[in-house]
Amino acid sequence: MTEALARSPQIDHQRATFPDGLALDSGAVIAPLSVAYRSYGKLNAQRSNAILVCHALTGDQYVAEPHPITGKPGWWEAVVGPGKPVDTDRFFVICANVLGGCMGSSGPAEPMPQAAPTPGASRPYGTDFPSITIRDMVRAQKLLVDHLGIPRLLAVVGGSMGGMQVLEWAATYPEMVVAAAPIACAAYHSAQNIAFHEVGRAAIHGDPDWVGGRYWEDGRIPAKGLSVARMVAHITYLSEAALGRKFGRRLRGASALTFLEDVFEVESYLRHQGSTFVTRFDANSYLTITRAMDYFDMASEHGGDLPAAFRGTSTRFLVASFSSDWLFPTEESRALVRALNAAAANTSFVEIATDKGHDAFLLDEPVFHRALGGFLRGAAERVGV
Amino acid sequence: MTEALARSPQIDHQRATFPDGLALDSGAVIAPLSVAYRSYGKLNAQRSNAILVCHALTGDQYVAEPHPITGKPGWWEAVVGPGKPVDTDRFFVICANVLGGCMGSSGPAEPMPQAAPTPGASRPYGTDFPSITIRDMVRAQKLLVDHLGIPRLLAVVGGSMGGMQVLEWAATYPEMVVAAAPIACAAYHSAQNIAFHEVGRAAIHGDPDWVGGRYWEDGRIPAKGLSVARMVAHITYLSEAALGRKFGRRLRGASALTFLEDVFEVESYLRHQGSTFVTRFDANSYLTITRAMDYFDMASEHGGDLPAAFRGTSTRFLVASFSSDWLFPTEESRALVRALNAAAANTSFVEIATDKGHDAFLLDEPVFHRALGGFLRGAAERVGV
Incomplete structure (x- = not known):
């Protein structure tokens, strides 16, 4: 070796x-x-x-x-x-x-x-x-x-x-x-944990930039799908109480009735979690490792x-x-x-x-x-x- | 009237x-x-x-x-x-x-x-x-x-x-x-419920067939994104016990080590929930109504x-x-x-x-x-x- x-x-x-x-x-x-x-x-x-x-x-x-x-x-x-x-x-x-x-x-x-x-x-x-x-x-x-x-x-x-x-x-x-x-x-x-993983995998598989797993061929990454996978997983890592305490229903703008995207702080937090994750993690790795956990x-x-x-x-x-x-x-x-x-x-x-x-x-x-x-x-x- | x-x-x-x-x-x-x-x-x-x-x-x-x-x-x-x-x-x-x-x-x-x-x-x-x-x-x-x-x-x-x-x-x-x-x-x-909705919305927004919301222009529908949104929502409608009782870790094939997609029954159930939902529900409606719930x-x-x-x-x-x-x-x-x-x-x-x-x-x-x-x-x- x-x-x-x-x-x-x-x-x-x-x-x-x-x-x-x-x-x-x-x-x-x-x-x-x-x-x-x-x-x-x-x-x-x-x-x-x-x-x-x-x-x-x-x-x-x-x-x-x-x-x-x-x-x-x-x-x-x-x-x-x-x-x-x-x-x-x-x-x-x-x-x-x-x-x-x-x-x-x-x-x-x-x-x-x-x-x-x-x-x-x-x-x-x-x-x-x-x-x-x-x-x-x-x-x-x-x-x-x-x-x-x-x-x-x-x-x-x-x-x-x-x-x-x-x-x-x-x-x-x-x-x-x-x-x-x-x-x-x-x-x-558990079945519930497998189910949450499957949501993440479906999001990655559904991203056209995943290209059937061959995204490395032209330097793309399935950023949107991987980001959604991270978002849903991240919710499962926190308790309802933790999310409530951290963000509650706090708004990002002056009023909910501005009706923009990212109305609530918890949304922009989650999107941030998703978008930073894709800079450090490989989508095919995510698929491989979540599957290993599911088999366990x-x-x-x-x-x-x-x-x-x-x-x-x-x-x-x-x-x-x-x-x-x-x-x-x-x-x-x-x-x-x-x-x-x-x-x-x-x-x-x-x-x-x-x-x-x-x-x-x-x-x-x-x-x-x-x-x-x-x-x-x-x-x-x-x-x- | x-x-x-x-x-x-x-x-x-x-x-x-x-x-x-x-x-x-x-x-x-x-x-x-x-x-x-x-x-x-x-x-x-x-x-x-x-x-x-x-x-x-x-x-x-x-x-x-x-x-x-x-x-x-x-x-x-x-x-x-x-x-x-x-x-x-x-x-x-x-x-x-x-x-x-x-x-x-x-x-x-x-x-x-x-x-x-x-x-x-x-x-x-x-x-x-x-x-x-x-x-x-x-x-x-x-x-x-x-x-x-x-x-x-x-x-x-x-x-x-x-x-x-x-x-x-x-x-x-x-x-x-x-x-x-x-x-x-x-x-x-709650913040947790808003967060789960945001995952669904991110999946719809990330689907290229959503076309910025104008998918009706050429008869496409953002089926993959809407399906992922339904999958994650569906998990929240069930208890861990219900998922465990319904599916547990039951496999679809003879062995997990066949390593195919949809290894577990709970996965194929969820995918089915997602894929049938898109035949009856409009993605922009889903965005509009989930937002109304979040404002509540x-x-x-x-x-x-x-x-x-x-x-x-x-x-x-x-x-x-x-x-x-x-x-x-x-x-x-x-x-x-x-x-x-x-x-x-x-x-x-x-x-x-x-x-x-x-x-x-x-x-x-x-x-x-x-x-x-x-x-x-x-x-x-x-x-x-």
Whole structure:
């Protein structure tokens, strides 16, 4: 394997490349495989203080530093950093761009390998990128962790789709995971969540600039469709109370009866969310990753028996949910906790009272931060870190 | 005024036409004004047994008979008919297509009056149709009720946007409304609901076949955008439990790993909802009516004082909500009830326990049907019908 700062569109991402590639759940093989990643803190001499952070649908590896495209702070700076719950003074923190993503890991936006490479003839995978699962994402991360010479992760931590990856890590490589914190997630994607994803996909498919997925051919992007997909998803990340508190029915102009577009502040906010998203995210990546989330159903991967995914595990779990999260309601975390209990796993559960909705896992939630910080310190003490 | 079976696209609708038109909240005037409607049952000699049913966003006047485009049963046959809660053996039931609708009432799809009419040069209003409010819809219905020679309505009844009209009827023409049943609604449209509407509008605006609203010029329709709008709205009409029970994660093919489009049944259901909707609904109508719902805020119409809208009323109210309705949560109905109580209005309130979501008001809900039927019989006895 080779490691280099390789060029992906616009930015150099730090990444590891695996020429032998990865065999996927679908039977397809991605070769070579690239895994882009960032790390923070120092790996100790025993290589025992590594924490893997898994990102959500539209996140990436830039957890605790400015984003190279938007210039905004890293997406989890509230949680990851010196003295933070995921303490980079004490832990070596890794985050990889997911397989299928668009920030340097193998995905629809990356160049497709050619049987007989011709200079200048390279083109992205686009819709020829195979369908992937959450477990495929985790297998790619496993290659990276091995490559970094880390025999066992002190913890795997993530929210939303990141939490799905945490669960797959614990189920697939239990001996490698001392502690696992699946946050604001569930052991399967619900019909309602699949339905919201399908709205976003229909919007992208319906955009003529998607060009059947080959928009890269003449430099177009399906900006309108991708923007609508982001808008609807964004609503599901917030609670009704959060939207009401943030915007209520506040008008942008003097009177509703001016009857212009963007009458209400909440509308211009949403449009802004949509239009900025398209500058940093690839539409085919969005299609690929939403589909991977929809496939996610750990019970069905284990013959319909969710506890079987975790039976005999020595991993410690912290399951965390947020009371106003209607995308991954607390009830789904409780079902996960029941399955972990049925598997006799060492499990803590905390429901954080908040009206901020699903996005709360990214925000300033001191009770959550204390719970996560305490859980990770406990895991560290257990293994003498 | 004249009344005729006038031709609108495809179908003859029964309608009343008012040459003097209607002055709108925006200051614009629609003239002539057409109000398409249907009626069921017989008006009694005292003209005292009339019940006005108000329809929701995508409903129409075909309440209790097959729909002239889809051939499906009327949208409220569970509630309106012989021996039903709104009993057509006893009551004269009227339903008008809302102002701004696309089933024969004045709206974006109807021909725009011309200063100097040229034969063959007629074109629809399209986006030249003025912006309207829920109160404008009610004023148009008032013209129809006067035209039919009905001095006072025994009741005004409706769910969702229909419930908003019920509230405006009671506030604007209190002397004409013996009983009012606002169902599955609220006294204002929330930030979350505005946000979902804006997603639908963005999808329509982004469809190149919308052509800036002039799609009628060459016979196109923005089918993809309108379909996406319907898909996202449809999710909000159902509860997570209803979607889970109806579809769960059931696959359409043998295995998710076939990785085709429409992998899950819920996706093909939603796509079907979207694609059939575009055969019966006009995109500019959808834009106009969703905007009218977003403007709806009865408190702000009364100086921020919601009880002021109803103070001194002798109308009896039945407010009904459904426990799993997250589009118009019970809490918003309770806020309405508190305002009615503060106005000393005669008010009953019932929350129906159901897991069917917002759509429950259209479905087989015996407890709701008994409450509504009893309320209407009580009102009828009160005025000697």
